[in-house]
Amino acid sequence: MQLILIYAIGLIFGLGISISGMANPAKVLNFFDIAGTWDPSLGFVMGGALLVTAPGYYLVFRRGQPLFNREFTLPGTRLIDRKLVLGSLTFGLGWGLAGFCPGAALPVVSTGNQDVALFMVSMIAGLFAARWMIAQTAKRRDAQLRHRAPQ
Amino acid sequence: METEFTPLASTFGGLLIGLASVMLMWARGNVFGATGILTGFLQPSSSTDWAWRAAILLGMMTGPFVYLFLTGSLPTIEVPISRTTMIIGGxxxxxxxxxxxxxxxxxxxxxxARLSPRSIVATLSFMAGTAVMVFVMRHLVGG
Incomplete structure (x- = not known):
């Protein structure tokens, strides 16, 4: 029962991505090309999403706990550090090249589009490469400082 | 490549994305982050943790076919860059x-949506990165 509901939630997201145009790299890249073939659509996607999520979260959090779990699983760290900023900046550089972001590409993987497949495979490779590098850094720090580096 | 400005469809799509995000927080108490969901799916911590991620990914991938059912065509995917660029970008x-x-x-x-200072900084950072890269590729390199 829980999994069917979760499946339906994924489906709503995937339908939203399909309707919004987020899965179209040409459209996404044009949002950032104000000096060229500007298409402001992406701003409306973000705006529409926030319009629902901001008040929706407020109401959900007021209930005190989620339906199927004892508590909400929110990101544990509130740290704003170099890793967050440089990582996000790097993501942006990649997004500006590819035109796909993870949430927009995942739903359309099922369409069999070859560019999406290429993006997804190389993104997952990058994901594992980064996890490996982060583990290496942590190991080195462990050896140096003899305390566990936060992940 | 010119693309058509689609304020209505994009807003409606955005509303659905927001609805899904709220529903996931309501049901399981998780944020709807594609990166986190995928990472946890590829390296699961337990079988119950893997199951909901598999279900939501399967749902996400069904979305384009519901779109096909409703509109008669799959979502448009136009790629104005080379395959090499796509691989590097990914x-x-x-x-x-x-x-x-x-x-x-x-x-x-x-x-x-929950005004997390961390996420606001992250969002501004990646938006800046994307804008810089698009400008460089289109107006300096000349793609």
């Missing part, structure tokens, strides 16, 4: 979202 995205601990859905929608 790899960089994978590295960036792992270090930055989130992407457009996680930081940009879910984090921004």
């Amino acid at each position: 790899f960089i995205v994978g590295i960036g979202v792992t270090y930055g601990a989130g992407c457009t859905s996680g930081h940009g929608v879910c984090g921004m």
Whole structure:
């Protein structure tokens, strides 16, 4: 029962991505090309999403706990550090090249589009490469400082 | 490549993305971050943790077919770049979202919606990165 509901939630997201145009790299890249073939659509996607999520979260959090779990699983760290900023900046550089972001590409993987497949495979490779590098850094720090580096 | 400005469809799509994000927080108490969901699916911590991620990914991938059923065509995917650029871009995205601990859905929608300072900084950072790269590729390199 829980999994069917979760499946339906994924489906709503995937339908939203399909309707919004987020899965179209040409459209996404044009949002950032104000000096060229500007298409402001992406701003409306973000705006529409926030319009629902901001008040929706407020109401959900007021209930005190989620339906199927004892508590909400929110990101544990509130740290704003170099890793967050440089990582996000790097993501942006990649997004500006590819035109796909993870949430927009995942739903359309099922369409069999070859560019999406290429993006997804190389993104997952990058994901594992980064996890490996982060583990290496942590190991080195462990050896140096003899305390566990936060992940 | 010119694309048509679609304020209505994009807003409606955005509303659905928001609805899904709220529903996931309501049902399981998780943020709808594509990076986090995928990472946890590829390296699961337990079988119950894997199951909901598999279900939501399967649902996400069904979305385009519901779209096909409703409109008669699959979502448009126009790629104005070379395959090499796509591969390099994808790899960089994978590295960036792992270090930055989130992407457009996680930081940009879910984090921004709960006014997380971390997510606001992340979102501004990746938007800046994307704008810079698009400008460089289109107006300096001349793609």
